[in-house]
Amino acid sequence: MRATNRRTGRMIFETCFVGLQAGPVECSHGVTLNATDTVNSSELDAILVPGSWAESAHHVEKALATYANLVKGLSVRSSRRHLWSYCTGVCLLAASGPLNDQPATVTWWLAEAMVKRYNKVHWQSEHNCVFNERTATASGVNGYLPIAQTLIERNVSPEVLRDLIKLMVLSRPALPHTVFNATSLIEQPGKLLRKLHILLEQMPAEQITVKALAGTLGMSERTLARKVRNETGLAIGAYARRVKLSQVGERITLTSVRSA
Structure with a gap:
């Protein structure tokens, strides 16, 4: 400081x-x-x-x-x-x-x-x-x-x-495995992906649907799917799975509590 x-x-x-x-x-x-x-x-x-x-x-x-x-x-x-x-x-x-x-x-x-x-x-x-x-x-x-x-x-x-x-020679963050590069919240380039990323982490996997995501984000399913593909190159389902797999993988490593 x-x-x-x-x-x-x-x-x-x-x-x-x-x-x-x-x-x-x-x-x-x-x-x-x-x-x-x-x-x-x-x-x-x-x-x-x-x-x-x-x-x-x-x-x-x-x-x-x-x-x-x-x-x-x-x-x-x-x-x-x-x-x-x-x-x-x-x-x-x-x-x-x-x-x-x-x-x-x-x-x-x-x-x-x-x-x-x-x-x-x-x-x-x-x-x-x-x-x-x-x-x-x-x-x-x-x-x-x-x-x-x-x-x-x-x-x-x-x-x-x-x-x-x-100047203070502070350590830089460790790089995750490349398959999960797109799932780091800090790496999300735009506000939409940041909001989507947080939403995906908070929702149980069985409740995640394009309709539910689009409704929460205040846009149509088609618009959300198009914007996610334009920014990530992935279909929204593939992007959601990658975020949840990264999240669950960490929790399995750190705890024995059931992850959803």
């Missing part, structure tokens, strides 16, 4: 540490951080909840009990505040409630436990980062990076983000 401010010459982002109360917070390994504000401060635009060290779902359960007061604090609704988290910190957001009825992701080895424990969340563990209107979640210990990159791209510009990735 500081690099973004320096690159643009403007104070776009300002960060601080917050806690249940303002003041020193004792962390792991003897580190003490100074919280300058509380999690429910009206001055905050967003809170990023980091992960904590855990080696199993049982460790996460113990952490949720330890941080019960924090979970309670994060559950307080605010019309202004955004809530973001990554790695095991996503479990704190799930426990506090703001992810209910929202798409979210989590670190792969926690996917099955989270699907079972927080079934009101629309888990999409096949994604490494999921942004909603007021929440964002990312997987992995470096999950803060895709969250920050999305913020910079949306609030500043893609050009500035590319500069920062180059």
Whole structure:
């Protein structure tokens, strides 16, 4: 965030540490951080909840009990505040409630436990980062990076983000198998395919028909089929199957929960 401010010459982002109360917070390994504000401060635009060290779902359960007061604090609704988290910190957001009825992701080895424990969340563990209107979640210990990159791209510009990735030597995303290149949401060239991609991920496979898709997207079946073929070179049925196969393949890899 500081690099973004320096690159643009403007104070776009300002960060601080917050806690249940303002003041020193004792962390792991003897580190003490100074919280300058509380999690429910009206001055905050967003809170990023980091992960904590855990080696199993049982460790996460113990952490949720330890941080019960924090979970309670994060559950307080605010019309202004955004809530973001990554790695095991996503479990704190799930426990506090703001992810209910929202798409979210989590670190792969926690996917099955989270699907079972927080079934009101629309888990999409096949994604490494999921942004909603007021929440964002990312997987992995470096999950803060895709969250920050999305913020910079949306609030500043893609050009500035590319500069920062180059100057800060940030890792580039891994390439998927070529058969699924067309199924990555970020690779969709137009708004229609992005909307269609999200819709396909949300719908059970047995409910997917051209009629249902076209009706939801507000166009005729023929128009939808023509536009999908023009942009992808695929019939809409083939495109839908490819998206669902990619999605289900990831879920089978990460969980034992039945996929549809």
